[in-house]
Amino acid sequence: MTSGARTLILIVIIAGPAAAQQRPCDPPMPLGPSHDLYCIELVPAPGITGVSGRVELAQPPGPFTVAVTPEGRSRYIPIVSLHGLPPPSSLAKSARAAYVAWAASPLMDPVIELGEVRNGTTALRAVDLDKFIVLITAEGDRRAREPGGRVVLRGQSPSTRLFPPDLLEFSIGAIGQSPGAGRHEHANSAAAPDSLRWPMVPMPRGLTMLPAEMALRPHVTPYLPGGTAPAARPRELMRLADGDTLRLEAGLVRRSLNGGGRSYTMYGFNGQYPGPLIEVARGSGVVVAFTNRLPESTTVHWHGIRLDNRFDGVSDLTQRAVAPGGAFTYRVRFPDAGIYWYHPHVREDVQQELGLYGNILVRSPDGAIYGPANGEEVLMLDDLLVGESGPIPLGQESPTHALMGRFGNLFLVNGEPDYRLAVRRGEVIRFFLTNASSTRTMNVSFPGARMKVVAADAGPFEREMWVESVPIAPAERYVVHVRFDRPGRVALVNRVQGLDHLFGRFFPEVDTLGTVEVARERVGDDLAVSFAALRRNTATTRELEPYRRFLHRPPDKSLILTLETRGLPPVTQRLMQLDSIYFAPVEWSGTMPMMNWASTGREVRWLLRDPATDRENMDIAWRFHRGEPVKVRLVNERLSFHGMQHPIHLHGQRFLVLAVNGVPNDALAWKDTVLVPAGSVVDIVLDPSNPGRWMLHCHIAEHLSAGMMMTFTVE
Numbered sequence: 001m002t003s004g005a006r007t008l009i010l011i012v013i014i015a016g017p018a019a020a021q022q023r024p025c026d027p028p029m030p031l032g033p034s035h036d037l038y039c040i041e042l043v044p045a046p047g048i049t050g051v052s053g054r055v056e057l058a059q060p061p062g063p064f065t066v067a068v069t070p071e072g073r074s075r076y077i078p079i080v081s082l083h084g085l086p087p088p089s090s091l092a093k094s095a096r097a098a099y100v101a102w103a104a105s106p107l108m109d110p111v112i113e114l115g116e117v118r119n120g121t122t123a124l125r126a127v128d129l130d131k132f133i134v135l136i137t138a139e140g141d142r143r144a145r146e147p148g149g150r151v152v153l154r155g156q157s158p159s160t161r162l163f164p165p166d167l168l169e170f171s172i173g174a175i176g177q178s179p180g181a182g183r184h185e186h187a188n189s190a191a192a193p194d195s196l197r198w199p200m201v202p203m204p205r206g207l208t209m210l211p212a213e214m215a216l217r218p219h220v221t222p223y224l225p226g227g228t229a230p231a232a233r234p235r236e237l238m239r240l241a242d243g244d245t246l247r248l249e250a251g252l253v254r255r256s257l258n259g260g261g262r263s264y265t266m267y268g269f270n271g272q273y274p275g276p277l278i279e280v281a282r283g284s285g286v287v288v289a290f291t292n293r294l295p296e297s298t299t300v301h302w303h304g305i306r307l308d309n310r311f312d313g314v315s316d317l318t319q320r321a322v323a324p325g326g327a328f329t330y331r332v333r334f335p336d337a338g339i340y341w342y343h344p345h346v347r348e349d350v351q352q353e354l355g356l357y358g359n360i361l362v363r364s365p366d367g368a369i370y371g372p373a374n375g376e377e378v379l380m381l382d383d384l385l386v387g388e389s390g391p392i393p394l395g396q397e398s399p400t401h402a403l404m405g406r407f408g409n410l411f412l413v414n415g416e417p418d419y420r421l422a423v424r425r426g427e428v429i430r431f432f433l434t435n436a437s438s439t440r441t442m443n444v445s446f447p448g449a450r451m452k453v454v455a456a457d458a459g460p461f462e463r464e465m466w467v468e469s470v471p472i473a474p475a476e477r478y479v480v481h482v483r484f485d486r487p488g489r490v491a492l493v494n495r496v497q498g499l500d501h502l503f504g505r506f507f508p509e510v511d512t513l514g515t516v517e518v519a520r521e522r523v524g525d526d527l528a529v530s531f532a533a534l535r536r537n538t539a540t541t542r543e544l545e546p547y548r549r550f551l552h553r554p555p556d557k558s559l560i561l562t563l564e565t566r567g568l569p570p571v572t573q574r575l576m577q578l579d580s581i582y583f584a585p586v587e588w589s590g591t592m593p594m595m596n597w598a599s600t601g602r603e604v605r606w607l608l609r610d611p612a613t614d615r616e617n618m619d620i621a622w623r624f625h626r627g628e629p630v631k632v633r634l635v636n637e638r639l640s641f642h643g644m645q646h647p648i649h650l651h652g653q654r655f656l657v658l659a660v661n662g663v664p665n666d667a668l669a670w671k672d673t674v675l676v677p678a679g680s681v682v683d684i685v686l687d688p689s690n691p692g693r694w695m696l697h698c699h700i701a702e703h704l705s706a707g708m709m710m711t712f713t714v715e
């Protein structure tokens with residue numbers, strides 16, 4: 001980005017309609033963004049009086065609702081507001097004196113110059129340190145490269161509140177529920193079949209668990225499908241023409257996951273993993289003759305498709321669930337080009353986890369909604385939780401992992417742990433990415449290869465953007481173009497910062513999802529020139545024009561995202577209280593595996609609450625009129641027992657993300673799922689175009705199964 005463009009964007013951030021939405025440093029309001037997670041109060045240094053200041057940690061411009069480095073560190077634009085500063089020459093005896101803002105790690109290495117500041121509001125350059133302090137100094141020269149002048153104000157990032165807690169307190173906590181007592185209380189109940197007991201869940205390397213934590217077990221019956229099944233096959237491409245019929249069958253399959261000759265009974269569509277890749281033309285419609293050969297009831301939901309309500313596949317809302325041996329005929333029409341997916345809408349925490357998902361690629365007739373590429377890859381990303389003897393069982397009556405969701409430890413691309421792609425040097429590949437995992441938001445990249453993002457869930461961006469990584473939440477999709485211009489091996493990785501809650505530290509995690517082998521031989525049709533340019537999509541810009549004015553309007557509806565708990569073990573409650581001192585915008589990995597595993601839908605109820613009526617979850621019934629856009633404010637409650645991100649999905653419609661924590665979004669594209677970071681407020685404008693009674697829910701499978709859903713009707 002040129003410095004001119006950056007300045008312009010920063011001006012837009014500051015001059016944005018602050019009146020339309022609370023900013024983190026505004027006086028705290030119940031439906032505003034978290035003050036303590038996204039605002040730093042500056043404290044005057046000794047001897048400094050009459051000076052005050054704050055630093056808003058603002059969302060940087062970009063295509064995602066969470067900004068991170070390729071390594072997964074949070075990235076913010078610090079916006080400094082200062083009052084009462086005397087002329088700088090009174091504190092630094094120089095004609096060229098100035099106030100300068102700095103960010104530094106707690107150990108003052110590195111120290112980053114953020115820019116000159118003065119009374120009033122100044123947006124500075126982005127900060128991406130895990131923990132940092134902010135200093136305002138009076139420097140003799142505004143071009144100072146390191147802080148040498150008098151410190152005027154200082155503050156600490158919210159993440160510095162993490163600290164190693166007093167170990168004595170923990171040992172008392174552990175004695176409060178000794179391992180023996182815990183095991184006795186939470187061991188497999190008599191209800192568990194002899195054949196299946198809870199095995200130990202895998203532990204992330206390098207993390208310490210308390211004895212009382214290690215004793216925790218989920219209080220539900222372990223479930224895994226049994227019996228014999230045919231070996232699963234890789235997915236097949238099904239090109240369907242208008243009016244074609246697809247026979248789709250959900251049934252048991254045998255999967256071998258990590259080599260070693262062992263195989264496990266799981267679920268699959270048509271005996272494949274993932275399910276068949278359905279390719280259709282925009283505007284076409286197909287018939288899906290579905291049969292359920294599972295041992296439990298199911299449905300098929302067509303995620304993101306604006307289809308007829310009665311075929312949306314939501315049990316007890318649009319249809320009765322299809323019983324084992326039963327059938328249902330879906331008629332699915334595809335009004336929008338893009339990448340979509342299908343999965344059951346019954347106990348996603350079980351059925352999706354066991355392998356029931358597939359992609360739908362809807363082609364546009366002109367074929368030009370994306371720029372040119374040499375090849376295409378449709379990738380479904382997933383993480384499966386496996387122990388020494390196969391998948392960790394699921395909760396039969398209620399989901400396990402109800403607090404943070406089921407983080408897996410085996411990464412799968414299209415159902416395989418070792419995705420490989422061979423390309424020629426210079427090739428541009430269009431990747432259609434879908435996150436099919438239960439809870440994990442990934443931060444994917446191809447280190448060493450240039451990448452641009454061209455489209456989101458349900459349509460292209462107004463303009464393409466260079467990105468270093470793609471943060472992608474469960475159920476989200478992104479279309480990216482990647483050029484491989486150096487021979488050798490390029491990895492597809494998920495890089496994040498884990499949070500060690502016991503020791504209050506961030507630590508890097510790298511998961512390799514696959515590898516791209518780049519040959520020395522050059523691609524025949526070199527797209528270097530078209531790839532180097534960022535396309536603007538004027539048709540999209542025109543189409544989105546009528547929705548822009550909603551940025552400046554108050555919301556029509558608000559929704560609070562929170563949870564309530566009952567009967568959680570004492571050690572879990574104590575740890576969660578400590579954990580609530582700070583929540584990262586995104587919980588990228590499962591660093592509290594035992595207490596998370598042992599929390600079920602019986603102890604944890606995730607909530608959508610309408611503050612206008614105080615109704616919750618399925619008691620909420622919003623009504624909208626077709627063709628009348630609705631602005632909805634999603635408020636991720638800071639003060640909840642456990643704050644984390646929620647990918648919120650609306651069925652049968654599409655929406656635009658207008659703002660995050662009051663910062664207007666300058667990268668619009670139609671979406672059907674939006675990631676709402678912890679303690680954040682996300683404004684969307686919904687295009688209620690499709691009549692019927694529809695679901696709105698969190699797409700973390702365990703949160704959905706623990707109640708986090710509601711309905712709305714488009715009339």
Ligand SMILES: [Cu+2]
Nearest residue numbers: 646698700703
């Ligand atoms: Cu959720």
